[in-house]
Amino acid sequence: MSSEPVQLVPRDASWDVERQKEIVEMLEAWLDRAKNGELAIVAVAAALPDGSISSSYSKGDHYWHLLGAVADLQHRLVAHE
Numbered sequence: 001m002s003s004e005p006v007q008l009v010p011r012d013a014s015w016d017v018e019r020q021k022e023i024v025e026m027l028e029a030w031l032d033r034a035k036n037g038e039l040a041i042v043a044v045a046a047a048l049p050d051g052s053i054s055s056s057y058s059k060g061d062h063y064w065h066l067l068g069a070v071a072d073l074q075h076r077l078v079a080h081e
Contacts, residue, residue: 041066 033039041060047053057066 043070 030039030042034042040062041058043055043057043066045053045055060066
């Protein structure tokens, strides 16, 4: 018997185990920073395997700083292409 979970929905061709591990490691690092009180406000954006998108942000007093961080991230994402 296989130890792999039953796949009910086909995975997108871009899905791979190493990419998933990298995502989890990044999120865990950010979670550690949040638990240590190092974050004043945070935003999360994601692209899902089916092509849909998701985003959210926390409440806080540093919206302008967060907008600057989002602009920096946008620049880095565009430069990656």
